[in-house]
Amino acid sequence: MKVIMIVDLHGNYSPVDEIGKELSEVDLVIIAGDLTNFGGEEEARKGIEAVRKYNKNILAVTGNCDTKEVAEYLTAEQLNIHGHNVTVNGVSLIGAEGSLPCPSPTPTIYSEEDYVGIFNKSMEGLDKRRPLILVSHQPPYDTVNDTLKNGDHVGSRSVRDFIQSQQPLVCFSGHIHEAPGIDEIGKTKIVNPGPLGTHSYAFLDVDDGINTLEIRKF
Numbered sequence: 001m002k003v004i005m006i007v008d009l010h011g012n013y014s015p016v017d018e019i020g021k022e023l024s025e026v027d028l029v030i031i032a033g034d035l036t037n038f039g040g041e042e043e044a045r046k047g048i049e050a051v052r053k054y055n056k057n058i059l060a061v062t063g064n065c066d067t068k069e070v071a072e073y074l075t076a077e078q079l080n081i082h083g084h085n086v087t088v089n090g091v092s093l094i095g096a097e098g099s100l101p102c103p104s105p106t107p108t109i110y111s112e113e114d115y116v117g118i119f120n121k122s123m124e125g126l127d128k129r130r131p132l133i134l135v136s137h138q139p140p141y142d143t144v145n146d147t148l149k150n151g152d153h154v155g156s157r158s159v160r161d162f163i164q165s166q167q168p169l170v171c172f173s174g175h176i177h178e179a180p181g182i183d184e185i186g187k188t189k190i191v192n193p194g195p196l197g198t199h200s201y202a203f204l205d206v207d208d209g210i211n212t213l214e215i216r217k218f
Contacts, residue, residue: 001089005202006051007032007137007174008195010065011043013050015196019218023054026203028088032172033063033097033137038107040069048077059086063137063175064099064106071097071108081135083118085126091206094122094168096136099175100156110138115158123166131208132168134188139173144183145192146176163188169210172202180215189213 004019004026016023023029029051036043044066051058060079062071074080081095096118098108110118115138126132139145139155140163146155154176163171163185171190180194193202193215205212 001028001091001206002026003028003030003204003206005030005032005135005172005191005193005204006196007172007193008034008063008177009047009197010034010037010195011039011047012197013047015199016050016054018199019201020054022218023051026055027057029055029058030093030135030172031058031060032135032174033061034065034174035060035062036066036070038065038067040067041073044070044073048074048079057088059088059093059095059135061095061097061135061137062108063097064102064108066097067107083121084124085122087127087130090130091133092126092130093133093135094119094126096122096134096138096159099138100154112156112158115156115162119158119162131206132166133206134163134168134171136171136173137175139175139179139192140171140185140190143185143190144181145173145179145190147179148176149178160185163190169206170204170213182213182215191215
């Protein structure tokens with residue numbers, strides 16, 4: 001299965017057209033949060049329709065800058081994987097929206113304890129024989145992907161604990177704009193391509209294992 005992941009669009013959907021051909025050639029497009037910039041259903045619809053022009057197979061979670069209305073829209077469109085698992089082409093995916101509290105207030109935040117509950121709910125009915133992908137807007141603690149410019153780590157320990165215990169093949173993340181890159185926790189690859197507006201996305205080719213995982217620039 002070939003996958004493109006994009007993240008942190010923040011209402012800027014013009015770059016989607018620049019990768020239209022690439023989007024049309026994959027089996028699944030994942031949006032890992034912050035589709036909008038404090039927007040609601042109307043803005044979210046614009047973003048989803050921008051992607052749907054090229055690929056109708058979309059799964060998503062909201063980010064901390066998306067409102068509850070965005071989550072409700074994604075759920076109504078059967079795109080939202082927050083708090084549960086789905087299977088696509090023999091690969092399982094689970095999602096976790098939002099982030100830990102930020103220095104400035106944002107609409108969708110959770111505590112570390114909340115994330116434990118989200119992951120427990122996500123695992124209900126999961127077939128552990130299948131390869132697993134985690135889509136978490138909030139990155140795990142102590143990786144390349146949660147590192148601020150001053151060197152501080154601001155990721156979630158609960159996300160990290162889940163990764164360490166379940167060892168998904170990949171954790172797609174975002175949120176920390178200045179922390180793109182690919183890292184690993186055990187056998188799990190952690191990837192944040194950076195905001196789509198920086199002209200980058202993640203590409204994954206996966207079956208029982210990872211064939212290709214890279215950040216691509218355009």
